[in-house]
Amino acid sequence: MSWDDKLLKQAKKIIKLYPQKRSALGPLLHLAQSKDGYISDDSITVISELVGITEVQVKSVSTFYSMYKQEPTGKYLLSVCKSISCEINNSSEVINKVQEFTGLNNNETDEEELFTFEAVECIGACGGAPAVQVNYETVEGVTPENAINLCKWLKETKPDVVVADEMQENFGGIKSFDWAIQDNSGATSTAPGFQTLKTTKVKK
Amino acid sequence: MKETILLTKHMRDNPEDSHLIDSYEKNNGYTTAKKTILESSPEKILEEIKASNIRGRGGAGFPTGVKWGFLAEDEDRYLVINADESEPGTFKDRILLERDPHQLIEGIIITCFSANIKEAFIYIRGEYAKPARRVQQAVEQAYQKGYLGKNIFGSEINLDIVVHLGAGAYICGEETALLNSLEGRRGEPRLKPPYFPAVKGLYMKPTLVNNVETISSVPWIIENGGEEYNKLGVEGSTGTRIFSLSGHVNNPGNYEIEMGSSFGEFVETLGGGIRNNKKVKAYIPGGASAPWFRGDQLDIKMTIDDVANNNSMLGSGAVVMMDEDTNLVSAAKSIVSFFAHESCGQCTPCREGTTWLEMILDRIASGRGRTSDMNLLLDVCDNISPGLSWPPKMTTICPLGPSAVSPITSLMNDFRDEVESLIPTKVLL
Numbered sequence: 001m002s003w004d005d006k007l008l009k010q011a012k013k014i015i016k017l018y019p020q021k022r023s024a025l026g027p028l029l030h031l032a033q034s035k036d037g038y039i040s041d042d043s044i045t046v047i048s049e050l051v052g053i054t055e056v057q058v059k060s061v062s063t064f065y066s067m068y069k070q071e072p073t074g075k076y077l078l079s080v081c082k083s084i085s086c087e088i089n090n091s092s093e094v095i096n097k098v099q100e101f102t103g104l105n106n107n108e109t110d111e112e113e114l115f116t117f118e119a120v121e122c123i124g125a126c127g128g129a130p131a132v133q134v135n136y137e138t139v140e141g142v143t144p145e146n147a148i149n150l151c152k153w154l155k156e157t158k159p160d161v162v163v164a165d166e167m168q169e170n171f172g173g174i175k176s177f178d179w180a181i182q183d184n185s186g187a188t189s190t191a192p193g194f195q196t197l198k199t200t201k202v203k204k
Numbered sequence: 205m206k207e208t209i210l211l212t213k214h215m216r217d218n219p220e221d222s223h224l225i226d227s228y229e230k231n232n233g234y235t236t237a238k239k240t241i242l243e244s245s246p247e248k249i250l251e252e253i254k255a256s257n258i259r260g261r262g263g264a265g266f267p268t269g270v271k272w273g274f275l276a277e278d279e280d281r282y283l284v285i286n287a288d289e290s291e292p293g294t295f296k297d298r299i300l301l302e303r304d305p306h307q308l309i310e311g312i313i314i315t316c317f318s319a320n321i322k323e324a325f326i327y328i329r330g331e332y333a334k335p336a337r338r339v340q341q342a343v344e345q346a347y348q349k350g351y352l353g354k355n356i357f358g359s360e361i362n363l364d365i366v367v368h369l370g371a372g373a374y375i376c377g378e379e380t381a382l383l384n385s386l387e388g389r390r391g392e393p394r395l396k397p398p399y400f401p402a403v404k405g406l407y408m409k410p411t412l413v414n415n416v417e418t419i420s421s422v423p424w425i426i427e428n429g430g431e432e433y434n435k436l437g438v439e440g441s442t443g444t445r446i447f448s449l450s451g452h453v454n455n456p457g458n459y460e461i462e463m464g465s466s467f468g469e470f471v472e473t474l475g476g477g478i479r480n481n482k483k484v485k486a487y488i489p490g491g492a493s494a495p496w497f498r499g500d501q502l503d504i505k506m507t508i509d510d511v512a513n514n515n516s517m518l519g520s521g522a523v524v525m526m527d528e529d530t531n532l533v534s535a536a537k538s539i540v541s542f543f544a545h546e547s548c549g550q551c552t553p554c555r556e557g558t559t560w561l562e563m564i565l566d567r568i569a570s571g572r573g574r575t576s577d578m579n580l581l582l583d584v585c586d587n588i589s590p591g592l593s594w595p596p597k598m599t600t601i602c603p604l605g606p607s608a609v610s611p612i613t614s615l616m617n618d619f620r621d622e623v624e625s626l627i628p629t630k631v632l633l
Contacts, residue, residue: 017366019280019323020407025388026371030330051388064390064548065371067330079331083292084492085450085524087538121374121542122292122492123331126448126522127456136333164334176295176448177458180219180303185337192333194340194369 002042007035010195011050021051025061027195029068034191037113038069066120067136069190073116074109076154076162077190078102079133080147082119085126090144094130095119097144101151114155116190127176135187137164141173161186162193205473208436208444208462210424211417215303223338225345228306234351236427237313241357244426249318253422255430257442261296262286262377262415263491263520265508274402275319276410283316283324284386284406284413287339288370288377290329291491292542293522296446296458297416301328301335304420305342309365311422313351316363319412323364327382330371340367374546378602379413381548392548393602417446438464441507441518451487451525452479461506468502471525482527486619490519492539493607495594496614499528515594516610532619533626536611537565543608554605557588561608573627582616585609 003011011031015024028050032043039062048055062068080086080095104110104117125131128140132147139150150171159166163186165179187193214231215222228234240249254269275281285308289297300308312324326343328336343365346352354362373391376382380394383406398404405411421443425433433443441463447470450456454476461470467489471477478484484499489506495516497504504514511518526535544558561584564577582592589596589606592613596606615623 020387022388023368023386026385027369029371030369053388061388061390065330065373067372082538083542084488084535084538085293088451088524088526088530088535121545122290122294124289124295124298124329126293126295126450126524127458129450129456133331136331138331138334174456176450176456177299178219180215181221181223183334185334187333192330192336192369194333194336 003046007031015050022053025051025058029062030191031195033068034189037073037190038071072109072113073190074113075158076114077116077118077135079118079120079123081123081125081131083122086129086131089129091130093144094132094142094147097147098151101148125176128174134167135162135190136192137162137167137187139164139167139172140175142171143173146171161188205465205469207460207474209460210444211300211420211446212460214307222303223305223342225306225342225349233306234310236423237310237351238357240314240317240426241359241361246318246320249314249426252426252430256425256433258418258421258425258433259441259508260415261417261445261521263291265518268414268418271402272319272412275412276403278410280409281319281321282406282409282411283312283319283321284382284411285312285324285326285416285419286377286379286382286413287326287328287416288382290374290377291493291520291522292539293450293488293491293524294448294520296448296521298332298335299458300416300420301332302338305339306346307423308416308420309342309346311419312365313356313363314422314426315412315414315419317361321412322362325386326365326367327386328367328369330369336367336369343367375548375604378604381602382413383411392550395601437462438507440509445521447521447523449475449523452482452527453525454479463507464505466503466505467523470506478525478527482529484525485528485530486526486532486614488522488524490517491522492542493603493610494519495610498618532615532622533565533569536615537562537569539611540565540608543604547604551600551605553588553599557584557605558608560584561612568623568626571626571628575627577627578623581612585612
């Protein structure tokens with residue numbers, strides 16, 4: 001198995017949360033994504049053994065969901081929303097600028113593996129259109145100009161943790177609602193910055 | 205027009221720390237759950253929910269009390285909170301998850317007590333990483349206090365909550381697709397019948413699937429009584445509801461209001477009017493799946509039944525305003541592309557139809573349309589939803605396919621000239 005002991009321990013904890021092992025498949029794929037930046041063949045083998053289903057079944061699920069990437073991603077996944085509220089608030093220009101800056105087409109990763117770009121469907125930030133996510137951390141009210149500034153900043157400072165509040169303050173504008181609560185948490189990979197790990201559930 | 209503040213009260217009163225258990229408890233949080241567990245009965249709670257006449261806030265608007273009443277008997281039953289909010293235009297559950305997760309947990313405790321459920325799941329869409337972190341933290345705090353886990357509030361009752369993250373599939377907002385996803389499968393909707401969640405849900409066990417906003421309303425209803433809740437709003441659309449307003453308005457945002465005012469009044473007062481004093485060309489009354497209304501229909505009342513009587517739906521409460529300069533063909537294309545991307549692929553009319561609609565609209569929008577495309581669009585729509593009526597007739601397992609038809613019928617009924625104007629006249633095909 002190519003997952004180290006620490007990761008396997010996390011995986012086993014996740015599996016214990018559910019009445020049936022297979023329910024852990026989604027969270028384990030997120031775990032694999034956080035390890036490699038995509039769902040590698042190795043991870044598929046490990047997960048199939050952990051959950052007790054075939055590799056094809058794991059692959060079939062992993063290819064259904066858009067957040068499980070089938071190819072390696074860059075350090076930063078740039079997701080620009082193109083759904084209705086963003087579309088009528090000029091998201092196409094934001095998309096153009098990000099593509100210009102990174103030189104990437106949809107779902108492409110650059111050679112340095114710094115950026116992966118994707119135009120995505122609604123991310124629930126319609127009041128703050130147009131909206132962008134970096135590694136699933138949301139920035140709202142992003143002008144085309146600030147989209148470039150955001151990319152430049154990522155390229156120059158290469159933060160290890162991507163924090164929504166920080167990006168919003170420097171590159172954001174109008175918001176869907178008052179965020180109110182100060183928050184320094186964020187994402188460290190192209191998997192969402194969330195793992196079902198610290199649960200205190202008491203198993204029967 | 206003013207907001208009526210029930211669900212968003214705690215977060216407004218305590219903006220900086222409303223997500224923490226200390227702040228929630230200082231403002232009487234968890235007292236209703238505790239009282240319920242120690243002094244009430246499951247039947248009493250169900251009665252209050254029925255008396256409140258609250259209808260589900262996810263989109264379908266099904267009476268919540270009736271739904272709970274359908275739950276079949278079984279030793280293992282589950283509650284699944286649908287936090288897979290992804291209907292374009294909607295961001296109301298996000299604020300409830302981010303800024304008042306304990307209100308949701310308290311609602312879950314009361315709901316599970318009433319329905320005799322020992323295990324609940326909160327299925328949060330994968331793109332809501334920050335909201336998921338807040339909810340997870342809140343769940344952990346509730347465990348530490350003994351409000352979750354074994355013998356909650358010192359009673360004989362056990363309750364576990366697991367926060368589960370989705371992975372980017374709109375279709376998982378459909379309850380049976382969500383259950384498949386939670387079981388570690390592709391998010392493909394199940395046939396109803398036989399797979400009604402209340403009878404054969406998660407792991408084929410009876411399962412309640414409720415929206416975040418619905419369950420977040422439960423503590424207020426139990427604390428103040430179903431009758432009090434029923435007094436708010438209008439008959440058929442009781443209580444308050446959080447509307448997500450976006451598009452070309454001065455003040456987009458979430459607004460908690462009693463249902464019954466008109467869309468026009470809502471936009472003019474709370475929404476601050478349309479940007480640059482423009483006129484409304486069209487608007488979406490309830491999320492991307494809903495047929496549009498024209499700018500001269502702003503006097504329609506914001507209730508489930510009024511909107512339905514005008515051949516659309518209040519859906520998830522997402523109101524999107526499009527001003528007079530909006531290119532409606534591009535807007536429709538955006539919505540159709542959404543459904544084409546999110547189709548799970550099980551049913552041919554949806555899988556193929558949405559893709560065709562996207563291609564035809566794309567060529568019209570880019571000035572390469574043919575005169576025959578007008579009828580072709582409607583023909584493809586008719587194959588997805590025969591008769592193009594409302595509510596839509598179905599050729600598919602779930603309503604996703606017919607949802608893609610909505611913006612096109614709106615275009616063709618009310619803005620046909622705008623579509624035709626994009627088709628070069630010399631093309632004779």
